[in-house]
Amino acid sequence: MTADGTLGRVWFVGAGPGDPDLITVKGRGLIERADAILYAGSLVDLAATRYAPAGCRLQDSKGMSLRQIADWLMDAAARYTTVVRLQTGDPCLYGALTEMTRPLDAAAIDWQVVPGVTSAMASAAAAGETLTLPEVTQTVILTRMAGRTPVPATEQLDVLAAHRTTLCIYLSATLLPEVEQALRTAGWPSDAPILVVQKASWPDAERIVRARLGDMVPRCQEAGIGAQAMIIASPALGARHWPRVTPSKLYDPAFGHRFRRADRSETDE
Ligand code: SAH
Secondary structure, three states: OOOOOOOEEEEEEEOOOOHHHHHHHHHHHHHHHHOOEEEEEEHOOHHHHHHOOOOOOOEEEOOOOHHHHHHHHHHHHHHHOEEEEEEEEEOEEEEEEEHHHHHHHHOOEEEEEEEOHHHHHHHHHHHHOOOOEEEEEOEEEEEEEOOOOOOOOOHHHHHHHOOOOEEEEEOHHHHHHHHHHHHOOOOOOOOEEEEEEHHHHHHOOOOOEEEEEEEEEHHHHHOOOOOOOEEEEEOOHHHHHHOOOOOOOHHOOOOOOOOOOOOHHHOOO
């Protein structure tokens, strides 16, 4: 039992993409006062071990089933005040959050989520790329290829790719030929730019491959990219080298917004 006999709270904390400095201030604060931390494999042990207080119960969840994870969290919540489930990136994306929280709800254990920097954003940042560009694309789709986890028919990659938006493709680095095929089916040309980032933000391990749809498979093979990689396909990739881009209206002196009044002499909007 916790000191006052009540159940503790379980915090699902996003550890960010790898660099321990990319955890949120709130997430780090929770680790620093955690009584018990269940962390997701080698991917987040940097943050867990760096910030955990002495005496904190630390457990790697590698090799545990979802049921065992839920049982561990419930057991810890019965003993301690602050229990942290530390996950890669953001816990709400491909993080089995609901599968873990349903047993907690059933046991009337309080839980909360602290967001994290997801790997798609860390990958764009690593490469210095924008995912949205005026008149080019204003939409980002976060998705994955079907693997052992099926993807609904209406969300197959070729269907989503038909929109020609930015696509951030998780969990698919071992399915590059299938990614290529899906984009081709949707009409993306061979020279469409593709960005693949492995271990974005990881100190000394990050690798960035810039390719074209037609050569991304051999380029990634050469680079030895097999897992922990983000695939970004976007018509906005490489824009910093284009001769001209349409500037964002947000910084246009003629475009007023909540914090700035438009200069009407320069606009008819
Ligand atoms: N919740 C995590 C995603 C977990 S699914 C998040 O928000 O990022 C695991 C997938 O995320 C991997 O297959 C890979 O596609 C991606 N990924 C996780 N960490 C990454 C990193 N540091 N660099 C690139 N991709 C990463």
